[in-house]
Amino acid sequence: MQKEKSIYSKTIEEIETSLFADRNKGLSFDDVKKRLEKNGENRLEEERNISMWRIFIRQFKSIVMLLLMAAAIASFFIGEIIEGFAVLVVILFTAILGLIMEYKAGKSIEALKKSVHREAKVIRNGEVSSISTRNLVCGDLVVLEEGDKIPADGRLVKTDELAVDESMLTGESDPVKKDIEVIDRDEKVDIGDCDNMVFMGSAVLKGNGKFIVTATGNDAEIGKISKMLKDTDTEATPLEKRLEQTGRYLIVLTLVITGIVGVIGYFTGKPLEEMLKTSTALAIAAVPEGLPVAATITLAIGMNRMVKKKALVKNLPAVETLGSATVFCTDKTGTLTENEMTLQRISIDNRDINITGTGYKPEGEFRENEEKINPNQDDAVSLLLKTGILCSDAVLKEKADDEWEMIGDPTEGALVVAARKAGFKKQDLEEVYDRQDEIPFDSERKFMAVHYKDLKNNNNELFLKGSPDVVLEMCDKVYQDNKVVSLSQERKQELKSENKHLAKESFRVLALAYKGEEVNNDGALESEIENEMIFLGLVGIMDPPREDIKESVEIASKAGIRTIMLTGDQQETAIGIAKNIGIEFNEKKLLKDTAISDLSTESLEENLKENSIYSKVTPKDKLSIVTALKNSNEIVAMTGDGVNDAPALKKADIGVAMGIRGTTVAKEASDMILLNDRFSTIVEAVRQGRVIFDNIRKFIHYLISCNLSEILFIFLSIIFRVPVPLIALQILWLNVVTGVFPALAMAYEVPEKGVMSNSPRNPDDPIITNRYKSLITSQGFIIAIGPLIAYLLSLHQGIDISEARTIGFMTLAMVHLLQVFNVRRKNGLGFDKTIFQNPYLIGALALTFALQIVAIYTPMLQKILGTVGLSLYMWAYVVIGALIPMIIIQANAIIQMKRRK
Known part of the structure; x- marks a missing residue:
């Protein structure tokens, strides 16, 4: 792909003239206002809207729907036209319900993703400000720093060791060094x-610079590429695959039971037509119609709850993984602390200010020995x-109402x-000092250096x-008693001791140095x-711990999650903060x-254990x-904010980026993105992740136990050689009415009391563990016993078969409603x-009972x-x-609770 020659071959002056820029x-x-109105926002052409028709068609691809369609065909085949059409109605109802829920969930997730706004640093009217990237226009002057995502195409007007990752456009992984020379x-x-140009979507790996915007939105190079992209189907998440496996398990079980019933019916002399009807009824009973719908809405609800707690989860697998986290690796500044860095101490010339x-x-105020001093009258x-x-x-x-905003690094x-x-203003100083060159700070060098031209004195x-250790090694002189003297080794040791003393008081310590008359203007x-x-x-900068951090660390510890602090600060500073927050x-x-x-990998693994x-x-x-942590089978949540943190974020089981100070590359x-950069938000996200998984397990428990009870009810009636207690249409009604609505309402269940007191679950465990399989099977059998007793008693009393079936139908519905309280x-x-904390469940139970009466x-x-x-x-x-199964299950639950106590 080629770029128009008129851009990269023009001088900066020509670019300024053609775009009326500065x-x-x-x-x-x-x-800016005129250009925005004329050319529109700086955004790529929106992806094709979520197609309701495509979602609707997709509803018919699941094994659940295929089995229902087979049941409808079987009904028509044996002449049960009404039942066949009824099954088709249920199929249509299930598809429409799935369409509504999936469409809503998709829109909800779209809205959540859009809630994280990208910002760019621009200079307008000579002032630096942060704006939404959507409001960039051609001619804007944009400031670039390490870690920034480039928001538009543009011509560079200033660079300082600027290196950019353009792999998403060129396929070349090597960093591209930038300059301002005409091509x-x-x-x-x-x-x-x-x-001499930068392009939207690429990332700043190193250095900084400025550029004039030359193309925005779809006119940018990436915009041209985006027009050629086609929508692709989203791959099923692990959770969706497990849900499908659960459905398959139930269907296989049903087919086995259906086969057994067919064999028994044949050898007991049952008519073929009756056995076909029975088999159709059993097949319908097996289908958990509410399973995919309930799963979709539960995840959507959970993700919405997370974003309200300032945690934006970008993909569904992360929701599952959150409940399994065993280790939090977290930055200190801004996550464990307030991220309002304040310079509180100055150690200079054996003085403490x-x-x-x-x-x-x-x-x-500036105070020395408790007395106020005037820093303007103090040369040092x-x-x-x-x-x-x-x-x-x-x-x-300065903002409105005496509020102040800091744009840039908090330190x-x-x-x-x-x-x-x-009384020093940066704007005033920069009128006298003209920046010539700089070495930007990075985590490897641990320093920043700037070369200025003093325009007033021509110096x-x-x-x-x-970092004090790094800066001290560059110095051989020290400013002392208002003059420059040689820096002795003894004085160096004193300064290093003072550095450690400040660090132990939880200060982040920086050293500052200077060079004046001896600077060689031509030297590097x-x-x-x-x-x-x-x-x-030395200066001591304090970033106090967040008020809620100690409680959050304690909650994480009780939940079986260890907190590991990773900081660029000195060890003494880190120890001080760690002691304060627990x-x-x-x-x-x-x-x-x-x-x-x-350290070797093995040594690091051993060290990480303690x-x-x-x-x-x-x-x-x-x-x-x-x-090393993953090698030790830990499930790791890692926080990061810089461009260089991206590999660790990707490697972690859950990469957590800072929403406020994090670079676009890190995000x-x-x-997951923390919209408020708080550690407590990670803890809350884990809590919500555990709640989501618990609620998914609950409605699966409910649906499968209820469906299994229907199968066993029919199976046992055949064993007792009585007429089939339910017809296919009644089973369909039960599945849709008593199955879907209560299951959906369980998505809103409040957290269990000990949700953050349990150890993290093993992510390799299936949704339905062997314990739950045993529980579901036993409860399905007990639930079937009650309706069977009511049905057999009514037949024994000589009640008409239609009335007896209605008794069995109504009893089964009531048992299903009561099963909600068991799960x-x-x-x-x-x-x-806690039931009053879920009004949706109360409403679902009332609605279901009313529909049964109807x-x-x-x-x-x-x-x-x-x-x-x-x-x-x-x-x-x-x-x-209805009461018999409830009493048995609840009595068993009470016995189990007493045993645990």
């Missing part, structure tokens, strides 16, 4: 060779603060706010910030900072001077830790106050279903037959 100040707000060639240039105020509001403090603000990319903006923001408290100056920045830097001082660790197992990369704190962690270390590599609580009786007292339904109105004394059979 490489320094960006567009005006009026220009002057006669032949057309491929995308991969457009080094405290700064009051918290958060991003630039209000506070002023130089340190100026270094901090110039050696950062964060921007502090850099703390430096900017502290300088603002002293070149370097400013450096980073890397060589200039290798030595001869002037050490200025993360248990073995101090003897902490890695001191040994890097994670120096160690829960890892400091100075790099993105590569995170990947090693996830790999796309993850399974809705795993640990306890279903007749508790079925036996309405002339039209009497004719279709073969029912008759029951007299008062006949209701006695129904009540007795």
Whole structure:
């Protein structure tokens, strides 16, 4: 694919002229408004809307529907026209219900995905701000930083070690280094060779830069590709496959029973036509019509509940996996802490200075020995603060109602706010200092360096910030007593001790350094900072733990989930935070001077069994830790926010990206996004994941036990050599009315009392374990006993077969409704106050009972279903037959509860 020559071959000045753009100040707000109205939003052509027709057709592909269609054909074959049409009506009803639920769930998931808005950093009217990528227009000036997803096509106007991943467009996995040089060639240039351009959808791997937008939406290169894409069917999730397996298991069981019934009927002299009707009835009884519908709506409800708790789950398998998590590997800053970094301490020239105020509001005082000082009149403090603000990319903006917004890295923001408290404004300084070159901070180097031209004095100056150990090695001088002196080894050790002291108080410690007159204007920045830097001082930045974090860590621990802290901070800082929030660790197992990369996989696996704190962690270390944990059969949830975290997020069983500070690359590599960046949200997501799985298991338990009772009811009546107690239409009615509505209502069941007190479940376990199979089988048999007794007693009393069948039909319906209370609580009786917390269930039970009354007292339904109105004394059979199974099952539950206690 080729890019038009007019873009990459033009100079920056020509681009500015053609787009009426400005490489320094960006567009005006009026220009943006006009262009947005004229050209529309910056978004790709929407994917084809969810097709209701395609979803409807898909409903007929399941084995459940195929069996029903076979039953309808069999009914027509034996001359039961009404039954055949009734089965077709049920098929249509089931398909429509599945269509409605699946369509709603699809729309719900679409809405959830759209709730995470991508943002871009732009310069408009000379000011930096974050906006939705949809509001970008041609001519906009966009700022790029490491980890950003590029929001539009554009011509670069500034680069600093900028490297971009364009593999999604070119197929080449190697990073592409970018520059601003004009490409002057006669032949057309491929995308991969457009080094002075960036393209929508690619990702910034390293460095930073600025570009002028030249194409948005469908006019962008990726937009052209998207027009050629065709919709593909979504692969079934593991849960959907397990549900299908469950349905197949039940159907195979039914076919076996049907075959046995047919053989028994043949040898007992039953007419062939009657046995065909019976077999058809058994086949219909086996079909769990509500199973796929209930599963779909349960997942949709659960995902909606999660997003209300600020957790956006991107795919359904993650919902299952959440309930199995055994380890949380979490960042410290912004997840365990408030992510409102505040510079509170300055250690400079053997002095200890405290700064009051918290958060991003630039209000506070500088105090030394409890006395207020003026930092503007203190050369050492002023130089340190100026270094901090110039050696950062964060921007502090005042919003309405005295609110302040920080755009950029929170740690850099703390430096900017502290300088603002002293009266230094970044905008004012940048009018005097012109940035010439920089080395952006990254997790490997652990420092950032910037080269400025002092326009006022015509000097070149370097400013450096980073990890104290790294910065100290670059310095051979120190600012002391308002002059520059040699930095002795003894003084270095004193500074290292002060660094450890601050870290033990839970401060994130940065060192700042400077270089002035001796800067070589023609020299490379890397060589200039290798030595001869002037050490200025240490700053202690505090990010306090979140208020709810201690409780969340405790809840996770009780749920059998271990919390491991991974931080780029020093070990002393990490230990201080861990002690405050309750993360248990073995101090003897902490890695001191040994890097994670120096350990073998086996050694790291052993260390992870007892160690829960890892400091100075790099993105590569995170990947090693996830790999080691998975080798130990742990189910790992890993948090991340940077572009380099993507491999670890993908490797983890559940990748969790930060929704606020996370890069787009991290979000796309993850399974779940925390919309508020809080650790407590992960814990809540696990809780919701467990609830979802519990509710799925409950309605499967309910549906299969009820369907099995119908099969056994018919089977036992044949054994007793009495007329078949239910006709096919009555079974269809029971399956649709008493099956679907209560099962759907169970999707709204409230959590079990001990949902976060149990150990994580094994993700390899089937939905219906052997224990549940035994329980379902025994309960299915007990449920069938009640209606059978009522039916046999009514026949024994000489009651007409139509009336006896109606008694059996009504008794079975009532037993099914009561079965709800046997399955809705795993640990306890279903007749508790929690039922009032699920009004949908109460409504479903009331509706089902009302429909049963209509079925036996309405002339039209009497004719279709073969029912008759029951007299008062006949209701006695129904009540007795319904209560017997309930009493047996509940009595057994009480006995089991007492045994457990």
